């Protein structure tokens with residue numbers, strides 16, 4: 001059992017901790033109500049021993065506050081002989097039981113046993129028996145048993161034995177970067193993995209990012225700089241969102257791939273490129289080739305071998321395994337202790353169509369994990385996480401201005417695509433520039449939907465220390 005003691009008597013806390021630890025329990029203590037609330041919010045214990053007298057509040061008041069948090073923690077009051085009235089009141093307010101000072105270990109163990117029985121029965125009665133979350137085995141694993149995922153794994157294994165260029169395609173959030181990194185781990189883990197996001201930077205900057213530049217190559221180039229081609233060494237150069245690369249840069253890249261030689265911007269020395277190119281895109285490059293916006297010769301250089309990732313809605317059967325994997329990850333990254341997920345919650349996840357794919361699943365589960373207090377991720381927590389703040393009841397569309405409607409619609413589309421600008425712009429039928437302008441205009445920020453920043457906690461953990469621009 002995980003046990004928390006809130007009592008200002010330091011000796012009592014220490015001795016209870018030592019004795020209960022010896023019985024195999026995990027025991028923490030704090031001495032004030034304020035610290036107690038913080039601790040309860042960050043990790044919810046199975047059992048709380050709560051003193052009636054605290055320096056900053058009363059046990060009774062705290063009890064009521066904790067009841068409002070609706071966590072599953074069982075509360076046992078610690079009372080004194082003269083506290084009969086307060087004791088009764090606390091039981092009426094929802095405390096599970098009480099122990100009277102001074103008490104011995106047996107009394108405490110007895111009440112813990114009673115609480116444990118109660119927890120078990122409560123689960124059986126409420127049907128809250130969840131599906132257990134098994135521990136994280138391999139954080140970098142590509143999870144899934146869909147045959148297309150199995151094929152992807154086989155292809156990665158095959159490609160790890162050679163150095164041909166690879167093009168990874170798939171909708172936003174389907175795991176393209178994960179596949180690129182997995183290929184890297186399988187083939188050249190000791191060499192660099194250098195990622196370049198071709199849609200993130202303006203073309204001229206991208207050129208110097210890729211090729212590097214000499215001192216004075218352009219205004220502001222105060223010193224020479226190595227490009228990503230150089231930094232990649234004999235490792236992998238990951239060209240993310242290659243479909244967004246400007247045409248003149250496509251031509252320059254093609255030359256590197258053909259000749260394996262290039263110069264820094266403003267330089268004349270020939271440098272040789274020894275890396276392996278892995279590119280990714282969520283756009284249909286062949287269509288772009290037909291439309292004349294992507295060079296055909298570059299396409300064939302990049303797509304020597306291709307890996308296509310299925311959308312999540314095409315493999316909903318993988319959702320339980322993915323959910324388990326992601327929650328186990330989040331436990332570690334967010335210091336949570338989720339142990340089970342309600343079957344209803346899993347059903348909800350399987351019933352959604354996931355336009356933002358696995359990335360959206362990670363985001364939803366991250367929000368749900370942050371909302372969850374107990375060890376069980378409930379359907380209720382999940383619904384709160386699935387429902388964006390702007391579409392809650394009471395936020396009635398009929399009273400909105402056109403501007404507000406547009407703002408909400410853009411926000412929703414961005415969220416669904418995991419803030420993929422290219423994809424959202426395509427869906428909304430505007431250019432990326434227009435979309436960016438509107439994002440600025442409406443002050444839309446990713447943080448509103450993703451409390452955890454640009455990358456989700458899983459990516460941040462997996463890609464820690466790896467180079468990215």
Ligand SMILES: Nc1ncnc2c1ncn2[C@@H]1O[C@H](COP(=O)(O)OP(=O)(O)OP(=O)(O)O)[C@@H](O)[C@H]1O
Nearest residue numbers: 141142143172173174175176177178358359458459
């Ligand atoms: N099969 C999978 N197993 C486990 N985790 C996955 C899987 N596919 C994707 N993920 C996770 O989903 C998130 C998004 O993956 P990734 O960044 O690789 O997608 P992407 O296709 O590059 O997305 P985007 O197009 O938005 O850049 C990451 O946290 C990644 O770890």
Ligand SMILES: [Mg+2]
Nearest residue numbers: 173176177240
């Ligand atoms: Mg990506």
